[in-house]
Amino acid sequence: MYRKEIKVIDCTIRDGGLMNNWQFSDEFVKAVYHALVEAGVDYMEIGYKSSEKSYSRTENGPWKFCDEKDLRRIVGDNKTNLKLSCMADIGRIEPTDIAPKKDSVIDMIRVACYVHQMDKAIALAEHCMDKGYETTINLMAVSKVNERDLDEALNDVAKSRVPTLYVVDSFGSMYCEQIELLARKYFKALPGKTIGIHAHNNMQLAFSNTITAIIEGCNMLDSTLLGFGRGAGNCHTETLIAFLKNPKFKLRPIIKVIQEQIIPLQQKIDWGYHIPYLITGMLNEHPKSAMEWMESPEKYDFVKFYNQMTESYALE
C-alpha cells in the first residue's frame, strides 16, 4: 500500500551496538550512513545520547554517547534527506547536556522508558522539543504492562505535547493479534498522534508484526540491516524496503551495504533467530538470560536452557 506518511527508521548502529558496545569502525558507520542516504531511508538512529557519568568511554564506543564531533566526523553537516536520530534512556542523560538543535546535526531524540518512568519520559521529551528536536517516546516491554498501568500511561501521553508513541515488543513475544490490539488501543487513546512500531525477532515475527502495524496505521517503522540488533535482532530493513513499494525507497543500496559490511560482521557476532531467543520470547521474558547462554560454552545445549527457564512453569 502507498502511504507517503510512512517513515523508516534504521536503527542498525544504535540497536546493533548493543551487541558490541558500539565498537564500530568509522568506515562501517559511514558505509551504513551512505547506504541509507542512497536508499531514501527516512531516519538513521546512530546511537544513544548518554552521559559519561553513566557509562565508561573505555568500555563503550562513541555511539553510546553521540558527541557532536563524532557525529560530524561521519556525516559532516548532513546535507542530505536522511535525518539523524539518537535514543535517550531515562536517567542516563542530563537534560542540560543536550545541545540546542541549532548546534547539532541530530534531528530527532527518542526517549526510551518503562511504564513507571512515563512522567519522566514526557518531561525529557518535551525538554527536547523545546530545544528544537523532533521527538518520540518508546514505551518498552509493553508485553509485561497491565491494562490499568498502560491506560494511565497513554492518558499521560495524550495530555502531553509529545507527537509520537511507539509500540515496542522488547521481548519479541507478541504475535499479530497482540500488535493489533495495542495499535488500536494507542490510536484510540492518542487521537491525532503518530504511532510507531519496534519489533524483535525472537519468534521470527518482527517483520510480520511490523506489517500488521502498518495495516493498523502505524507510520514510524523501526528496522535494522539484516536484523542486526540485540539477541534475535529486529525487523530487517531489507525485507521492509522490499515490501514497501513507496517510490522514495531503493533496495539496491541496502543489499549492497549488507553484502559489503553486514555479512562480514555476521562472521564475528551471532545475532538473529536462535532457540534460546525463541524460549525467552515464548515465555515473555527479557532476552538477557538467552544472550548470556549464547555467550556460554553451553550455547547449543538448548534443552538445558529450556529446563532452566521453564522450571517454575509446568511446561513439557
Place this chain on the structure above:
Amino acid sequence: MYRKEIKVIDCTIRDGGLMNNWQFSDEFVKAVYHALVEAGVDYMEIGYKSSEKSYSRTENGPWKFCDEKDLRRIVGDNKTNLKLSCMADIGRIEPTDIAPKKDSVIDMIRVACYVHQMDKAIALAEHCMDKGYETTINLMAVSKVNERDLDEALNDVAKSRVPTLYVVDSFGSMYCEQIELLARKYFKALPGKTIGIHAHNNMQLAFSNTITAIIEGCNMLDSTLLGFGRGAGNCHTETLIAFLKNPKFKLRPIIKVIQEQIIPLQQKIDWGYHIPYLITGMLNEHPKSAMEWMESPEKYDFVKFYNQMTESYALE
C-alpha cells in the same frame, strides 16, 4: 487459541530432502520420528512416493520413493499416535504402484499439483482414498495463478470427494493479507472441507502466515524442524509448537532433536533466510535461481543477483 481439530504435519524429511536428495542416515530419520512421536505431532511426512521410472536410485535416497521395507526399517509397524504421510507428484508415480492401505504403514498421501493438473490430482487423490488412505491436494504456486483458473480449480475440488486442500505459498512471496484472501476464498468455495497451509520463509513470513491461516480457520499446518527445507525453508516446527498451547503437544522433544540432529546438519547444508531467497520471494519467482546462486562461488554477491533478477523490471 485452543482448537482440537488443529493438526501439525512435520515435513522435515520430505521437504528438507529437497536440499540433499533425501540422503539421510537411518539414525537421523529415526531420531526425527521418535521426537515427533514424543512431541505429540500429528503427522510426519517422511518423503515422496515416486516411481523408479521417474527418478534414479543412485542419485536419490530412499525417501524419494518410500518403499514399505524402508519405512518399516524406521517405524516398524508404527504403533504410535504419529501418522505417516507421503507426498506424490502428478506424473511421477503410477497409481498402480500404490499398495492398498492395509499393506502399508502410510496413513496419508498428499497429492501436489499445479493448477493445470487439478483434474489429474483429483483422480489420483480419489484413487488413494479408494485404496484406504487419508488424502489432501496441495495446489502449488498459487501466487502465480489467475483468479479465473483458481475459481475453476476450486470448483472442481468442491465437486470431488477429496476432503482437504492446501494453500501453498511455494515461492514464499505472500504476506498476511494475501493468505487471508486465499483462505477465505478456499473456505467459501469448499464448504465442509478442511483447508491447510504450507508456507515458505523467503521473506521471513512462513510462521506468521501460518498464524494468519490458523486465525482464518485452517487446521492442517505444515512445518519443519528449524525450518529445514527447500531454499529459505519452511515454517519452523518449534515456533509453531511454542505458539500452539494445545495440550497434545510437547516442545522439549522438538528442541532436543534440533539440538542433536538439525544443528549439526546446518553446518553442512545452508538453508534458511538469505538475501537471494528474499529477492525471488519479493519478485514472486520460483526459488530455483536463488538456490543455484547459493551453490555458486558468487553466493555473497547479492547485488549481482539482484541486478540479474530485476533487469526486466524497473527496480532500483
